[in-house]
Amino acid sequence: MPVDVIYKTKATSTGGRDGHARSEDGSVDVNLVVPKEMGGPGGEGANPEKLFAAGYSACFLGAMKAVSGKVGVKVPADASVTAEIGFGPRSEGGYGITADLTIDLPGVDKAEAEKLAKAAHEVCPYSNATRNNVDVGLIIA
Incomplete structure (x- = not known):
């Protein structure tokens, strides 16, 4: 199904689930942390x-x-x-x-x-x- 795109944005992640993600304009800029339930350290950060x-x-x-x-x-x-x-x-x-x-x-x-x-x-x-x-x-x- 084709989409008539009227808006686009970009975000780049580094490090995978235990890294960092940032939108191209910087309005989203988050550290990424693997939750304990998924075998990670948990703590502050998004996923x-x-x-x-x-x-x-x-x-x-x-x-x-x-x-x-x-x-x-x-x-x-x-x-x-x-x-x-x-x-x-x-x-x-x-x-x-x-x-x-x-x-x-x-x-x-x-x-x-x-x-x-x-x-x-x-x-x-x-x-x-x-x-x-x-x-x-x-x-x-």
């Missing part, structure tokens, strides 16, 4: 799963705002999305991730929130990138 969680949660909230008019559900100013990303071995070999998105829409009826989340899941670039490859759960808080 690819944390970065993915931040990106997916922000993008999904943006997608809800983008479709809110179409589905007739207003996104409250204090809305939030929390992405929980899991990492582990796949039965087919290699490693995979899971994603659970907890959607908090204060004051919005649960059925309406589910309608909005479902519509956002159809247009969110992260949802489209993971569809049929990552188990994504949509949870209404």
